[in-house]
Amino acid sequence: xxxxxxxxxxxxxxxxxxALRAAGxxxxxxxxxxxxxxxxxxxxxxxxxxxxxxDHDPGTVRLAIGIGSVKPSSARMKLYEEFxxxxxxxxxxxxxxxxxxxxxxxxxxxxxxxxAVVQPGCKIGEATIINTQASIDHDCMIGRFxxxxxxxxxxGGVTVGDGSHIGVGATIVQSVSVGTTALVTAxxxxxxDVSAGAKYGADLDx
Numbered sequence: 001x002x003x004x005x006x007x008x009x010x011x012x013x014x015x016x017x018x019a020l021r022a023a024g025x026x027x028x029x030x031x032x033x034x035x036x037x038x039x040x041x042x043x044x045x046x047x048x049x050x051x052x053x054x055d056h057d058p059g060t061v062r063l064a065i066g067i068g069s070v071k072p073s074s075a076r077m078k079l080y081e082e083f084x085x086x087x088x089x090x091x092x093x094x095x096x097x098x099x100x101x102x103x104x105x106x107x108x109x110x111x112x113x114x115x116a117v118v119q120p121g122c123k124i125g126e127a128t129i130i131n132t133q134a135s136i137d138h139d140c141m142i143g144r145f146x147x148x149x150x151x152x153x154x155x156g157g158v159t160v161g162d163g164s165h166i167g168v169g170a171t172i173v174q175s176v177s178v179g180t181t182a183l184v185t186a187x188x189x190x191x192x193d194v195s196a197g198a199k200y201g202a203d204l205d206x
Contacts, residue, residue, distance in 0.1 A: 003028040004091055006066040007050060007079055013066025015132070017044050019095040019113055020064065030066060058087035065090065065109060065127055069147045072165045072181045077145040080109060080127045090127065098130075107144065125162065143180070161196060170201070 004025055006013050009032035020027050029045035031052060053063070063083055065076050080090065090109030094100060098112045101119050107126035112118060115133040122136055125144035130136060132150040140154050143162035148154070151169040158172050161180035166172070168186040178184060179196030188201030 001026050002060065002062055004062045004064055005047065005053065005056070006030040006044070006064045007053075007083075008032060008066030009046065010066065010068070012068030012129075014044075015068075015113060016064050016066045016093060016111065019093050019111070020091070022096050022114075023094065025091070028061070053083065053088065058089070061088070062091045063088050063109075064093060064111075068129065068131075069165055070167075071183050072163050074145075074163065076127050077163065080145070113150075119156075137174075149186070167201065 004020055005028050006016055009030045013030055017027055027044060029047040031047050031050045033050050065079055067075050092106050092109060093111040095112065095114040097114045098116045100112055103120055104118050105123040107124060107128065109127040110124045111129045113130065113132045116130045118130060118136045119138045121139035124130060124142050125146065128142055128144060128146040130148050134148045134150060135153045137154060137156040139156055140158045142160045145163045146160050148166045149168040152166045153171045155172060155174040157175040159177040160166065161178060161182065163181040164178050166184045167188065170184045170186060170188045172190040176190055176193055178194040179198065181197050182194045183199045184190055184194065185199065185201030190200055194200045
């Protein structure tokens with residue numbers, strides 16, 4: 001079994017580690033670019049900064065992105081592209097309690113967390129997070145580096161562009177299109193298309 005190193009040491013990294021272990025994967029440890037901010041709990045070893053990845057041949061280890069988001073962010077994209085260019089591969093994470101239809105197309109590094117549901121005909125892009133108990137109904141097309149936050153619901157035929165963030169508990173009705181790097185705020189009910197880079201929902205900045 002090829003071991004896995006998690007890039008990032010915060011809260012989302014803990015969720016990724018739990019999903020990987022529940023799926024029987026070998027988690028070697030985690031890295032963080034700023035070790036002073038690493039908070040990953042439990043017995044997951046801190047291996048050092050991201051620089052230690054270079055000590056491992058790309059064929060001997062797989063990577064998982066342990067960085068979440070609360071709004072559109074390029075952080076996961078930058079990590080993914082940096083390490084893919086260096087020859088490393090990213091593990092696709094599926095928690096055993098998730099329900100994923102057999103014909104789902106999952107991009108490299110996609111993460112389907114505990115209790116999430118992905119129905120038939122869906123496509124989930126590279127390094128996209130379908131977080132805890134999110135529900136993705138039939139024929140949804142979700143781009144790369146998207147975060148569908150816990151408890152969000154996408155009805156059938158929804159399209160979400162690359163780099164967008166769908167907030168906690170948001171609901172998107174059928175056939176709506178959300179553009180690239182858009183933000184749907186927590187609890188929003190989306191009944192019309194959302195333009196690229198736009199924000200839909202209440203202003204929740206704190």
